[in-house]
Amino acid sequence: xxxxxxxxxxxxxxxxxxxxxxxxxxxxxxxxxxxxxxxxxxxxxxxxxxxxxxxxxxxxxxxxxxxxxxxxxxxxxxxxxxxxxxxxxxxxxxxxxxxxxxxxxxxxxxxxxxxxxxxxxxxxxxxxxxxxxxxxxxxxxxxxxxxxxxxxxxxxxxxxxxxxxxxxxxxxxxxxxxxxxxxxxxxxxxxxxxxxxxxxxxxxxxxxxxxxxxxxxxxxxxxxxxxxxxxxxxxxxxxxxxxxxxxxxxxxxxxxxxxxxxxxxxxxxxxxxxxxxxxxxxxxxxxxxxxxxxxxxxxxxxxxxxxxxxxxxxxxxxxxxxxxxxxxxxxxxxxxxxxxxxxxxxxxxxxxxxxxxxxxxxxxxxxxxxxxxxxxxxxxxxxxxxxxxxxxxxxxxxxxxxxxxxxxxxxxxxxx
Numbered sequence: 001x002x003x004x005x006x007x008x009x010x011x012x013x014x015x016x017x018x019x020x021x022x023x024x025x026x027x028x029x030x031x032x033x034x035x036x037x038x039x040x041x042x043x044x045x046x047x048x049x050x051x052x053x054x055x056x057x058x059x060x061x062x063x064x065x066x067x068x069x070x071x072x073x074x075x076x077x078x079x080x081x082x083x084x085x086x087x088x089x090x091x092x093x094x095x096x097x098x099x100x101x102x103x104x105x106x107x108x109x110x111x112x113x114x115x116x117x118x119x120x121x122x123x124x125x126x127x128x129x130x131x132x133x134x135x136x137x138x139x140x141x142x143x144x145x146x147x148x149x150x151x152x153x154x155x156x157x158x159x160x161x162x163x164x165x166x167x168x169x170x171x172x173x174x175x176x177x178x179x180x181x182x183x184x185x186x187x188x189x190x191x192x193x194x195x196x197x198x199x200x201x202x203x204x205x206x207x208x209x210x211x212x213x214x215x216x217x218x219x220x221x222x223x224x225x226x227x228x229x230x231x232x233x234x235x236x237x238x239x240x241x242x243x244x245x246x247x248x249x250x251x252x253x254x255x256x257x258x259x260x261x262x263x264x265x266x267x268x269x270x271x272x273x274x275x276x277x278x279x280x281x282x283x284x285x286x287x288x289x290x291x292x293x294x295x296x297x298x299x300x301x302x303x304x305x306x307x308x309x310x311x312x313x314x315x316x317x318x319x320x321x322x323x324x325x326x327x328x329x330x331x332x333x334x335x336x337x338x339x340x341x342x343x344x345x346x347x348x349x350x351x352x353x354x355x356x357x358x359x360x361x362x363x364x365x366x367x368x369x370x371x372x373x374x375x376x377x378x379x380x381x382x383x384x385x386x387x388x389x390x391x392x393x394x395x396x397x398x399x400x401x402x403x404x405x406x407x408x409x410x411x412x413x414x415x416x
Contacts, residue, residue, distance in 0.1 A: 009319040012307075029292040034332040036285025041336025041389050042343065044278045048381045049344040051271040053374030055264065059233070061198040063256060064131035065205065067227035068236040069094075070259070071243065072252045077222040084226045087246055093239045096128025096229035101213040103224070106170045107151070107206055112159050116206045118169065120213025120223075129229040132194060132207065139163055139192030147212050148191035152202035156193050165190045169208075173217055186216050282389050285332065286396035289325050293400030297321065297407075304407045314405035321401035322394070329393025333386055341382070347375045 071084050078084065081099045088097045101120035106113055123144045127133045133141045136150065144150075149169065151161060161167060170185045188208060196202055214220065230236045236255035243253045257264065297304070304317060343350065351373050354360075 009316055010323055012320050029288060029295070030328060033285050033288035033292055034328050034335075036288055037282055037329060037332030037389060037393060038336035038339060040278060040281030040285055041333050041385055042340035043281060044275065044385045045337065045340025045377065045382060046343050046347065046375070047274050047278055048271065048385070049340075049375040049377045050347065050373060051267065051274060052378055052381065053376040055267050055271075056376055057374040058198070058267075059264075061196055061201070062260060063233055064135060065196050065198070065201045066256060066259070067098075067129045068230040068233060069228040069240050069243065069253065069255050070225050071228065071247070072225035072254075074250055074252050077219060078225055079222045081223045081226050084247070084251070088226065088228055088243065091239060091242050091246065093230045093235045093242075094228050095231055096125070098122055098125030098129045098227050099210060099223040099225070100126075100227050101210060101217065101219065101224045103171060103173075103213075103217065105172075105206070107149075107155070107159065107167050108170065109159050109161055109165065109167045114155055114158055114204075116155065116204050118171070118213065119205065119207050120210040121207055122210045129227045131196075135194040135196050136192045137195045139190075141192060144209055145189070145191060146209065147186065147188050148209065149188035150192035150194055150207040151190060152205050153193055153195040154199065154203040155206065156190070158203070161190055163190055163193070169206075169216070171216060184216060186212075188212075279388065282392055286329075286392045289328055289393060289396045290400055292328075293321055293325050293397060294403065296324065297400055297404045300404075301407055304404055308407070317405040317407070318401040321404045322397045325397030325400065326394055329390055329396070332393070333389040336389070337382065337386055340385075341377060344375045344377050347373055 071088065072078060078099075085097050085099070088094050099122060101118075103118050105116055105118035107116050107118075108114075121132075123141050126141070132150075137153065139150065141150070149167065151159075151167075156162070159167065166187050166189050168185055169188050170183050173184055192207075194202070194205075194207075196205075208216075210223070214222070228239065230239045233256065237257060240253050240255040240258070244251075247253065307317065
């Protein structure tokens, strides 16, 4: 008997989930509410997993081509890069440093041409500051010959270039001749093709030896800057801060977060906005829970009155309907979490299947920088989503439960 007194709220609350034939409409709304919560939670988990995966994939690809920290002169080229290399080698957290030259150029073959960012590198030092060596799919970065060039995969495809073809590189720096100032040109042999996985880089980057770039631009010993690799991408901020204090004025030190700040800030803002928008789906489901519980209260008015005449207090009545609505929220959240995790873990396979079935391309590298959908589920995101969903659905039960506790037994049973 004591067990029943302690548990009867649960028994009655769960029983109200099973509607009678006359209450079929209420039951439909209840299951729709549960489905709404499940869909909202699943959509939130999937979208946030995609946003997180998208950010990390872009970060990986960006850091595969660019360095963690760069040091440049405030004005003009960096003529004393040996001093910079010596100073940076003494900074804790720096694991590699390499000089580079960067300039806009045009690469052409016969009647085809493309604007590129031409980057002069030291092949032996470049492996310490970027993933270029791993990204080269044809040819090799080792023993890069004089006046050899490495092109991005999409750039090579655009120019219809293959290994050992000769291309013409033109830079805007002029050479004074008898007929006027002409842009400098040089023939380079294609010795490698790289694939970073990021459309923007594969379509607009070309690498040559540092000495060849200096000869082409007539820079002698000057370079554009020095690229640095740190122990971790997160350590780049502290390393940059230390270098600014160590090198003093006349140098411009940037970490990768600063170079891409607006881009990653936009991604973070988009993630936050998507969270708020999709949370509205859960809120709509919560309103459905409120409406279904209010109808249950109206339908069960006589039963509530009988419970009160048998000694059930207002708190017990509130517990019954909080349990009733809480079960809807818990079950809906659990189903949505399972669906969201299942979809996130198999998202790439699902998208490929849809593309094959309908013959369409959902993700274009020309628009989204990458040509696939990465997804990474963070435990913190799942915890936030489930916590918010359970809180919203629990709060949605309070008003109907309070209304039920205010039922007057005399009025409810007056005409019975």
